[in-house]
Amino acid sequence: MRTVTVTQVNEYIAKRLRDDYNLKGLPVEGEISALSRSGQHIYLTLKDAGSMLKCAIWASNIRRIDRKLLENGKKVVAVGDISPYPKGGSYSFSITHLEDAGEGDLMAEFNRIKKLLEDEGLFDKKWKKPIPAFPYRVAVVTSSTGAAIEDIKKIITSKNDLTDILIIPAQVQGIGAPASIISGIKLANELSESGLHIDTLIVGRGGGSPEDLAAFNDEGVARAIFASAIPVISAVGHESDFSISDFVADVRAETPTAAAEMAVMNTFELRDAVDSYQLMLLRAIRQKIESEKRLLTSTEDLLYSNIRGKVNNARSTVEKAMIMIRENDPRNIFAKGYAAVTDDNGHIIPDTSGLIIGNSYDIRMRDGVFTASVTDIDRKGPSDGR
Numbered sequence: 001m002r003t004v005t006v007t008q009v010n011e012y013i014a015k016r017l018r019d020d021y022n023l024k025g026l027p028v029e030g031e032i033s034a035l036s037r038s039g040q041h042i043y044l045t046l047k048d049a050g051s052m053l054k055c056a057i058w059a060s061n062i063r064r065i066d067r068k069l070l071e072n073g074k075k076v077v078a079v080g081d082i083s084p085y086p087k088g089g090s091y092s093f094s095i096t097h098l099e100d101a102g103e104g105d106l107m108a109e110f111n112r113i114k115k116l117l118e119d120e121g122l123f124d125k126k127w128k129k130p131i132p133a134f135p136y137r138v139a140v141v142t143s144s145t146g147a148a149i150e151d152i153k154k155i156i157t158s159k160n161d162l163t164d165i166l167i168i169p170a171q172v173q174g175i176g177a178p179a180s181i182i183s184g185i186k187l188a189n190e191l192s193e194s195g196l197h198i199d200t201l202i203v204g205r206g207g208g209s210p211e212d213l214a215a216f217n218d219e220g221v222a223r224a225i226f227a228s229a230i231p232v233i234s235a236v237g238h239e240s241d242f243s244i245s246d247f248v249a250d251v252r253a254e255t256p257t258a259a260a261e262m263a264v265m266n267t268f269e270l271r272d273a274v275d276s277y278q279l280m281l282l283r284a285i286r287q288k289i290e291s292e293k294r295l296l297t298s299t300e301d302l303l304y305s306n307i308r309g310k311v312n313n314a315r316s317t318v319e320k321a322m323i324m325i326r327e328n329d330p331r332n333i334f335a336k337g338y339a340a341v342t343d344d345n346g347h348i349i350p351d352t353s354g355l356i357i358g359n360s361y362d363i364r365m366r367d368g369v370f371t372a373s374v375t376d377i378d379r380k381g382p383s384d385g386r
Contacts, residue, residue: 010086011086017082029075032073041057064097078097113217127226135264136163142256170183177218185203200231202256204236213237218244231251238255331366334364358373360372
């Protein structure tokens with residue numbers, strides 16, 4: 001048997017493709033998908049209901065292309081040549097010209113469902129439920145084998161050691177995916193109502209082409225998310241991907257990783273913060289106690305000082321009063337030879353105008369009292385030398 005090499009087969013096929021004039025300047029109508037850029041080149045896929053064609057716009061042709069037409073879901077007519085790649089045993093369509101062919105089927109369906117649900121009010125902010133700050137259990141409806149669930153588990157467990165993670169496996173692309181996602185959402189709510197309380201529900205998947213993400217644009221999936229009693233975080237694809245699920249969910253996360261970040265708080269940081277606040281509180285209490293002690297000591301000193309001042313003032317007043325009492329004590333006056341004259345009623349007669357000749361008056365001296373009758377009154381008083 002005469003054999004040929006793999007290289008020979010691929011080179012033969014490549015030559016036949018290059019030589020086929022039917023594959024040159026070929027106008028192909030399809031819907032843009034999986035649009036990306038690598039270096040100076042642009043890559044995309046043209047698709048229809050039955051098949052897909054990998055395409056490339058090389059750097060040398062980009063200036064001829066209307067960049068506004070480069071959008072996932074856009075239906076276009078691409079003109080170009082089939083370019084074989086013998087080494088990889090593959091081929092692609094090298095686009096040299098691009099024209100608008102109207103809205104693609106996927107995009108048209110996306111816009112139809114979006115408008116329908118928006119008109120019904122399902123996107124209204126008044127329906128949005130807050131995501132619990134301290135969830136005890138988070139459920140995730142996604143593929144059990146995809147990268148998304150691993151990212152979610154890794155993020156949650158790395159920042160939170162209190163929240164339980166409940167994984168509800170679901171088919172997230174292809175035929176049957178919408179029904180599987182709807183079933184997962186309903187199961188989460190049934191479990192939560194039956195006693196296995198779920199605080200937050202993450203619904204989503206990792207990145208992919210618009211066809212891969214199509215299940216999350218399904219009307220039934222959107223209505224199931226809206227009807228969920230559990231707050232829902234939609235986490236579909238990459239940052240630039242938007243799905244109908246994003247609009248009806250309570251919160252949209254740019255990626256599954258971002259959903260995990262917002263679903264739980266960092267309990268390790270929380271403990272550190274609590275410890276820090278506790279130390280700050282204890283320090284503040286100690287400072288307050290010391291301040292109050294200083295204030296109490298100062299107040300006590302001031303109080304003692306005021307008391308001493310008042311006592312001294314009172315003592316001085318008493319001493320002055322004692323002096324006045326001593327000075328005005330009749331006994332002291334009597335001791336100097338003075339006497340007090342009183343009438344029958346005991347009233348003191350201060351001067352001679354109160355005396356009546358012939359009347360008797362009591363004369364009080366230091367050591368006793370005697371009675372005297374007035375026989376004569378000399379109101380001139382004693383004179384010098386008399």
